[in-house]
Structures are given as C-alpha cells and as structure tokens.
Ligand SMILES: *[C@@H]1O[C@H](CO)[C@@H](O)[C@H](O)[C@H]1NC(C)=O
Ligand SMILES: *[C@@H]1O[C@H](CO)[C@@H](O)[C@H](O)[C@H]1NC(C)=O
Ligand SMILES: *[C@@H]1O[C@H](CO)[C@@H](O)[C@H](O)[C@H]1NC(C)=O
Ligand SMILES: *[C@@H]1O[C@H](CO)[C@@H](O)[C@H](O)[C@H]1NC(C)=O
C-alpha cells in the first residue's frame with residue numbers, strides 16, 4: 001500500500017468514528033424530507049451496500065456538490081446517492097430522502113470538487129478526499145449490489161472520467177450499459193461526426209452514448225453486445241455477440257464482433273451478407289468512411305458502421321412502421337426489410353471478463 005492511500009484510509013477510518021460528534025452540530029438545523037414507497041430517478045451517482053439509513057444520508061452530506069438526495073432500501077441496506085431530485089417514481093421497499101445541501105455548511109467545502117468528499121474533522125479543518133471506487137460500467141454496479149433497478153448511473157471511464165449512463169438491470173440477467181436507444185422519435189439521429197463522437201440525446205429517452213465513451217468503456221475488458229428491437233405489432237427480436245469492440249478515433253471507431261446468437265438473422269457478422277457490419281469504420285454524412293462509391297450515411301440518413309451500405313440502420317429516421325423511403329428508417333433487413341421502420345431499438349454491452 002502506498003503512503004498516500006494509507007493516509008487516506010487512516011483519515012477515512014478516523015472520519016467514520018468522529019462523524020456523529022463532528023457533523024451533528026453542523027447539520028442540526030438542516031431539514032430533510034422523506035417519502036416512503038418512492039425513489040428518485042436520479043442519476044444515481046454512487047451506490048453503497050450494507051450501510052444504515054443514517055450513514056446513507058451522511059454519505060450524501062459529504063458530497064455537497066454532487067448529492068441532492070438518497071434512495072434507501074431497508075431490506076437490503078442499500079443506499080443510492082442521487083444528483084437530481086426533480087423526478088421520482090413509485091417503488092415499493094424504498095424511501096427517498098431529500099437533503100438541503102444549500103445550507104452554509106457547504107461553504108466549508110467550496111475548495112472540494114464534485115468528485116471529492118468533504119470531510120470535517122474539526123470545526124476548523126475541512127478535508128477534500130478523492131471519492132475513489134467508482135464503478136467502471138453497469139456490469140460492476142449490477143454485480144456488486146443486489147437488485148438495483150434499471151436507470152441512470154454515474155460510471156467512471158478511463159481517460160474520460162465520470163460519465164452518466166443508462167443501465168439495463170432487467171434484460172437477460174441485467175448489468176448492461178446501453179449505448180443506443182430509440183423508442184419514440186423524440187431525438188434527431190441525423191448528426192455529424194463530432195456529435196456521434198461525443199454522444200447526444202437524452203439518456204431518459206433516445207440517445208447515442210458516444211463513440212469516444214463506447215471505445216473507452218470497451219477498452220476495459222471483454223464485452224458482450226446485445227441488440228433488442230420491437231416492431232409496431234409488439235413483436236420483439238434480439239441478436240447477441242460474445243465479443244464486441246470499437247477502436248479509437250484513429251481507426252474511425254472500427255467495430256469488431258464475434259459469436260452470434262439470437263432469434264433473428266445476423267446482420268453484424270454473417271459473412272455471406274454483402275453489407276455485413278463487422279470490421280466497418282463509423283461513417284456520418286460529414287465523414288464518409290464506408291465502402292460505397294457514394295455516401296451511405298447521407299443515403300441512409302444515419303451515423304453508423306456503414307458498409308455499402310447496410311443490413312441494419314438503427315440510427316435512421318424514425319418513420320414509424322411501413323414507409324416508401326428505401327432504407328432511411330430504423331431498419332433491420334433480415335426481419336422487417338428496408339421499408340419498415342421499427343418502433344424501438346436498444347444496443348448495449350455487458351462485461352464478461
Ligand atoms: C431534471 O433535472 C435534470 C438535470 O438537472 C434535467 O436534465 C431534466 O430535464 C430535469 N427533468 C425535469 C422533468 O425537469
Ligand atoms: C449562506 O450565507 C450567505 C452569506 O454568507 C447568505 O447570503 C445565505 O443566505 C446563506 N444561505 C443559507 C442557506 O443559509
Ligand atoms: C402494443 O402494446 C401497447 C402497449 O402495451 C398497446 O397499447 C397496443 O395496443 C399494442 N399493439 C398491438 C398491435 O398489439
Ligand atoms: C446468413 O446469410 C445467409 C445468406 O443471406 C442466410 O441464408 C443465413 O440464414 C444467414 N445466417 C444467419 C445466422 O443470419
């Protein structure tokens with residue numbers, strides 16, 4: 001153990017034992033509202049297992065620039081810290097507690113960043129302690145905590161730092177970090193290279209997580225990929241791949257996959273399909289990296305791993321069902337052909353090693 005982390009550990013140990021004495025005097029005037037049977041949708045910025053409700057509230061107070069409230073589940077002693085309290089949902093077994101972090105105690109913490117905990121060791125001294133131990137993806141959140149619901153969580157990616165992601169904790173065993181979602185046409189997906197690089201949309205509805213995020217997320221290990229889709233007859237299909245990787249920007253975010261399974265034809269790796277996705281570079285209307293003489297992204301109105309041009313176009317226009325436009329919609333050819341725009345799609349990854 002290096003000296004730095006030893007000091008941090010010691011400090012943390014001291015903090016825990018001193019907390020009740022030190023902090024009560026500061027926080028005694030702070031009111032908090034709690035509601036049973038509900039939780040904040042979040043984003044959840046931190047999950048902590050096996051701690052009591054009062055400690056959960058304290059953990060929130062220690063992060064005055066990050067935490068606005070907590071979701072607590074007594075049954076599992078599970079604590080979720082959230083950074084937004086403007087949206088709630090009914091959820092049996094939960095209590096949600098709003099904290100007033102605007103009280104002037106936070107003035108002691110102005111020197112701490114949002115990624116640090118503010119710990120008061122005495123009335124004079126405030127320490128900013130790095131809030132280590134952030135989850136690397138939705139898989140680790142899921143594996144380390146029982147029964148977390150699907151929703152928004154903060155994860156920490158190499159080089160990029162903290163990023164909020166949508167975690168699917170329900171489908172096929174859970175633990176999926178979602179990188180694409182279509183469901184209602186509320187977001188425009190005909191976007192530039194830079195927008196696809198950085199990500200866009202609304203994590204609560206439709207979004208692209210971003211090629212840069214996706215690349216760094218996948219660089220952490222071996223990941224599976226799963227694509228779920230639904231048509232307007234409420235039929236569903238999925239495909240799944242045992243390995244999925246996306247290169248960096250210098251490779252134009254080249255995608256590689258292996259190990260197909262699913263209940264519909266394989267667009268991603270079936271080598272007998274001329275427009276197979278495997279090994280393709282990413283293309284947008286303003287950056288043509290495809291194998292076609294013309295511009296596939298412009299022709300299919302989407303950013304995607306175009307070949308010449310594609311076998312699936314999940315980022316196409318939201319045309320909602322039958323259409324006369326040839327392959328401009330949200331298509332998946334082996335299922336509902338080029339003239340049918342799907343109701344919903346979801347692409348997501350889960351770490352396997
Ligand atoms: C809640 O707040 C978040 C960020 O603070 C914002 O993105 C979101 O749109 C808000 N939702 C509503 C319903 O106001
Ligand atoms: C915090 O202190 C400032 C002045 O120092 C004051 O204007 C403000 O109202 C105080 N806020 C609260 C919540 O007490
Ligand atoms: C599909 O499901 C939705 C919501 O459950 C329902 O309102 C709709 O009638 C269903 N449509 C068909 C074609 O079954
Ligand atoms: C692969 O493509 C061929 C030719 O298009 C097709 O017959 C076969 O069913 C496909 N296999 C899968 C797994 O999709």
Ligand SMILES: [Ca+2]
Pocket residue numbers: 288289290291292293294295296
């Ligand atoms: Ca081209």
